[in-house]
Amino acid sequence: MVTNAINLLLICAFAFIPLLLGERARMRSTGSTEDFILQSRRLKLFPMYATVFATYMSAFAFMGGIGYFFENGPVYMTTIGWDMLFAVLFIILGRRIWHYGRRSGYMTATDFFDGIYSSEVLNITVTIITIFCTMLYLQAQIAGAIILIQVSTHGMISTYVGGIIFFAILVIYLWEGGLRAVAMTDIFYGVLIVVAMVSTGLFLMHTAGGVGKVFPELISMDPGYVSISRETGKQQILMWICLFIVVPLGAFMGPQIWIRNYASASSGNFTVLPLLLGVSSIICVGTLCSGSASIVLAEDKSNPLEVILGLLSANAHPLFYAFVTAGIFAAIFSTANSQVHALAAVYTIDIHKRYFNDKLPDRRLVFLAKWAVLFVSVISYILMIMVPHNLFDLAVLGMGGIVQLIVPVIGAMFWKRSSARAAEVGILAGEALFVGLLVLTHMDYSICAVAALILNSALFGILSLTTFPEVSVSRRIESARRDYQSRDY
Amino acid sequence: MTKRKRRILLAAMLIFGFLALEFPGILVVCQVIRPFIFGLPFLYGYMLIGWVYMCIVLFIAYLTGWGKYSLREYFRSKSRVFREK
Numbered sequence: 265m266v267t268n269a270i271n272l273l274l275i276c277a278f279a280f281i282p283l284l285l286g287e288r289a290r291m292r293s294t295g296s297t298e299d300f301i302l303q304s305r306r307l308k309l310f311p312m313y314a315t316v317f318a319t320y321m322s323a324f325a326f327m328g329g330i331g332y333f334f335e336n337g338p339v340y341m342t343t344i345g346w347d348m349l350f351a352v353l354f355i356i357l358g359r360r361i362w363h364y365g366r367r368s369g370y371m372t373a374t375d376f377f378d379g380i381y382s383s384e385v386l387n388i389t390v391t392i393i394t395i396f397c398t399m400l401y402l403q404a405q406i407a408g409a410i411i412l413i414q415v416s417t418h419g420m421i422s423t424y425v426g427g428i429i430f431f432a433i434l435v436i437y438l439w440e441g442g443l444r445a446v447a448m449t450d451i452f453y454g455v456l457i458v459v460a461m462v463s464t465g466l467f468l469m470h471t472a473g474g475v476g477k478v479f480p481e482l483i484s485m486d487p488g489y490v491s492i493s494r495e496t497g498k499q500q501i502l503m504w505i506c507l508f509i510v511v512p513l514g515a516f517m518g519p520q521i522w523i524r525n526y527a528s529a530s531s532g533n534f535t536v537l538p539l540l541l542g543v544s545s546i547i548c549v550g551t552l553c554s555g556s557a558s559i560v561l562a563e564d565k566s567n568p569l570e571v572i573l574g575l576l577s578a579n580a581h582p583l584f585y586a587f588v589t590a591g592i593f594a595a596i597f598s599t600a601n602s603q604v605h606a607l608a609a610v611y612t613i614d615i616h617k618r619y620f621n622d623k624l625p626d627r628r629l630v631f632l633a634k635w636a637v638l639f640v641s642v643i644s645y646i647l648m649i650m651v652p653h654n655l656f657d658l659a660v661l662g663m664g665g666i667v668q669l670i671v672p673v674i675g676a677m678f679w680k681r682s683s684a685r686a687a688e689v690g691i692l693a694g695e696a697l698f699v700g701l702l703v704l705t706h707m708d709y710s711i712c713a714v715a716a717l718i719l720n721s722a723l724f725g726i727l728s729l730t731t732f733p734e735v736s737v738s739r740r741i742e743s744a745r746r747d748y749q750s751r752d753y
Numbered sequence: 754m755t756k757r758k759r760r761i762l763l764a765a766m767l768i769f770g771f772l773a774l775e776f777p778g779i780l781v782v783c784q785v786i787r788p789f790i791f792g793l794p795f796l797y798g799y800m801l802i803g804w805v806y807m808c809i810v811l812f813i814a815y816l817t818g819w820g821k822y823s824l825r826e827y828f829r830s831k832s833r834v835f836r837e838k
Contacts, residue, residue, distance in 0.1 A: 345803075475793065487786060492783035752821075
């Protein structure tokens with residue numbers, strides 16, 4: 265009873281701080297659409313780092329990662345490679361996206377595609393993929409939140425009530441401050457995530473007897489827990505490589521990261537960001553320790569996602585348990601808030617402004633974006649109740665779908681022969697193959713996504729080379745590229 | 754060294770890191786358990802060494818503005834700022 269009371273108190277405190285930060289963000293807001301969606305393109309280095317890091321570190325990285333140690337042994341450790349690739353993408357693609365956005369006033373991914381390829385079919389395709397895949401990834405966060413609410417409150421708060429509390433907090437501070445509120449709360453969430461992930465790993469490792477005891481015991485239980493075994497080797501190595509491609513590229517193509525790239529205050533942010541994100545990736549050691557120690561400590565391994573909370577509940581001080589619960593909530597909230605905000609931006613700019621009313625005054629557009637936040641949250645809540653979830657699968661599924669956008673994005677930045685027709689066919693064929701493989705085979709989602717990406721790239725390349733060059737597209741690509749190179753970043 | 758060559762060198766160092774951490778590096782180390790590195794099984798220790806290497810490369814990239822300046826130019830400008838202070 266005391267534990268539950270402490271948990272509830274901490275959850276209340278945890279809910280109050282973002283609301284406070286949301287209010288501060290509202291006071292600084294200028295009330296324009298650009299301010300609500302892109303913080304007037306004045307996102308400074310530290311808030312940018314915090315919001316990118318916290319958005320990237322989701323329920324997938326915390327609970328999903330620990331569960332992955334149970335099911336696939338060391339495959340999750342490819343995370344060091346994918347985190348590094350995600351970091352490096354900011355200098356390769358991110359700075360260009362920022363430059364193109366500033367030059368032409370882009371606010372979403374579809375704006376970029378429209379600006380370069382100018383194809384209505386491509387615009388619609390990109391918008392649909394963006395919305396659908398981001399909704400999937402958002403469901404992964406909600407799935408994590410449901411498990412957490414149920415286990416941490418021992419059923420005192422039901423899924424339905426927990427979901428309402430979850431979205432109510434999120435909608436209030438997003439409504440108040442847009443991206444500024446997201447960035448401010450992400451600083452708070454980011455600190456919580458790092459401390460909670462690392463301290464959980466150290467605590468569980470200490471409880472299990474330390475590294476000197478845990479790893480020899482794991483090896484005696486099954487060497488497959490610390491190495492890739494011969495029996496399942498081929499599949500696991502393939503997953504190791506495919507996750508390295510799908511996760512960072514998929515995360516980078518998410519609308520929330522496009523928005524952060526556009527919102528940067530200067531090109532200098534992109535010089536430092538890869539280093540900061542690269543160094544931060546060391547927190548996966550927390551997941552490694554938690555996952556490994558949990559395998560040794562847990563008696564019932566049937567539900568890996570709940571194991572860690574059960575172990576903490578049994579072994580840790582109630583305050584520490586409550587603190588870790590808040591840390592996991594932070595990982596979930598920091599990603600979910602960015603996704604809801606990004607989806608609201610996509611609806612406002614890419615759907616309402618583009619197709620329904622392009623003459624809407626700026627103030628009305630901001631109001632619409634705020635209502636879109638509420639609308640997206642309601643849809644997610646309904647899906648949360650109706651659709652069963654698997655945390656890791658949902659996240660990889662979402663990323664596997666959206667990663668197909670990377671091919672025409674690279675084409676638009678580096679290859680003047682790129683054509684809109686090739687981009688359309690490549691993306692649609694890639695998505696069709698991805699869905700087909702998911703339905704017809706039992707391959708891991710990440711492997712299906714990479715197979716689709718290969719087909720997409722091949723079709724894009726072949727069609728761009730073999731069809732008649734699209735002169736206007738080539739001109740736009742060259743003009744934007746020359747402008748970027750002339751700045752000598 | 755020209756800016757272009759510095760950028761190529763940085764890219765090569767990053768690609769080397771990715772090759773070692775991912776493919777084909779993983780094929781070499783995936784089944785190795787011993788020796789333990791930092792008290793961790795070989796694969797985990799290897800990944801941590803890879804992390805250190807990548808952080809050093811990213812740090813050099815940051816100092817040189819991703820190849821825009823040489824390290825010598827960076828340290829020269831720093832010592833000038835220090836002397837002026």
